[in-house]
Amino acid sequence: MSQRAAWIGLGVMGYPMAGHLKSKAGIPVTVYNRTGAKAEKWAAQFSDKTAPTPAEAARDADFVFACVGNDDDLRQVTTGPDGAFQAMKKGAVFVDHTTASADVARELHAAASAKGLGFVDAPVSGGQAGAENGVLTVMCGGEQGDFDKAAPLIAHYSRMCRLLGPTGSGQLAKMVNQICIAGLVQGLSEAVNFGMKAGLNMEAVVEVISKGAAGSWQMENRHKTMIAGKFDFGFAVDWMRKDLGICLAEANNNGASLPITALIDQFYADVQKMGGKRWDTSSLIARLQR
Structure with missing residues (x-):
């Protein structure tokens, strides 16, 4: 018998990820979204069906994928009264693509195990473009057997997927990712602003230095919009502050020192006060140009 899947959460990431799963894996995918109209749109586009609750979406599914907002949202769609864990069959695997805490991953792994379910925490990196193009990086935590079952399906919307350790390791790896990005974007913001103040043609400068040791994804993909002061796209400042929190x-908890991360988090608070809650994270440069 063919496998069946469910997808919970059809935001800017979940919508295209679920679409890749449906179109490439060729298996039935039942979707649930808090805003029903979004689920109906997805179902019409990909010729599949919706469910009124996470539990109904998860019923009879071999795999249940989720990509929601935060720890509380995740608890609601898993262990809540209408959550997926209430209806999933034994042996099914829950794959969580939400960027959440390592603590909630461990909590939900324990709840899933008690019901005979698998659980993989699998936050992603690559942004909306990565989701739309099916080239996300997926950082996973959990048991090898559960990961091995889920990995072939995750491959339909990723170019890198790896198990990095026990439950919570995926979320911890995503934290490492966000710490790196925060520092890179602040450094790029200062550099671009400095160059513009100095009267340099910064597009020409970046064309040169991006091929050297200073190069990064952020430099390649964000320098033009930073120079132009355009930020109405991409990964929102509100989301980055959630992640940095x-x-x-x-x-x-673990005693690590994050002085630069803490400072940049406050810089993002400044951007929020400027009205940039939904601006792309590259808008850090805007606070330097006030």
Whole structure:
């Protein structure tokens, strides 16, 4: 019998990820979204069906994927009264693509195990473009057997997927990722602003230095919009502050020092006060140009 899947959460990431799963894996995918109209749109586009609750979406599924907002949202769609864990069959695997805390991953792994379910925490990196193009990086935590079952399906919307350790390791790796990005974007913001103040043609400068040791994804993909002051796209400042809050809380638990991350988090708070809550994270440069 063919496998069946469910997808919970059809935001800017989940919508295209679920679409790749459906179109490339060729298996039935039942979707649930808090805003029903979004689920109906997806179902019409990909010729599949919706469900009124996470539990109904997950019923009879071999794999249930989720990509929601935060820890509380995740608890609601898993262990809540209408959550997926209430209806999933034994042996099914829940794959969580939400960027959340390592603590909630461990909590939900325990709840899933008690019901005979598998659980993989699998946050992603690559942004909306990566989701739309099916080339995300997926950082996973969990048991080898559960990962081995889920990996062939995750491959339909990723170019890198790896198990990095026990439950929570995926979320911890995503924290490492966000710490790196925050520092890179702040450094790029200062550099571009400095060059513009100095009267340099910064597009020409970046064309040169991006081929050297200073090069990065952020430089290649964000320098033009930073120079132009365009930020109405991409990964929102609100989301980055949520993620950095998770990083700082974890650092408080494990004793790691994150002085630069803490400072940049406050810089993003400044951007929020400027009205940039939904601006791309590259908008850090805007606070330097006030």
